Amino acid sequence: MPKDLADTLRAAIKTSGKSARTLAGETGIPQSTISRFLSGTDMKLSNASVLAKHLGLELKNPRNAR
Numbered sequence: 324m325p326k327d328l329a330d331t332l333r334a335a336i337k338t339s340g341k342s343a344r345t346l347a348g349e350t351g352i353p354q355s356t357i358s359r360f361l362s363g364t365d366m367k368l369s370n371a372s373v374l375a376k377h378l379g380l381e382l383k384n385p386r387n388a389r
Contacts (some may be wrong), residue, residue, distance in 0.1 A: 325369060328371065328382070329360075331380070332371055332375055332378075332380070333360070333361060333374070334363075335378045335379075335380055336357075336361060336374070336378065339378055341352065343357040343358040343361060346374065346377070348366075349377060350373050350374060351373070352370050352374065353374060356370060357374070357378050
């Protein structure tokens with residue numbers, strides 16, 4: 324996952340004020356996956372997409388953004 328995407332998603336999670344446990348319950352992504360991501364580990368793009376959408380963000384493919 325690109326660093327800027329990961330940083331943006333981590334910031335959105337922190338801004339939401341929601342815990343990894345809460346986000347896990349709301350998204351179906353394991354709490355351990357979210358916690359590891361917040362600690363700096365990468366995550367699958369499919370999980371990042373689910374989290375981004377849940378937090379009101381939209382992922383765009385830079386190749387298609389013209």
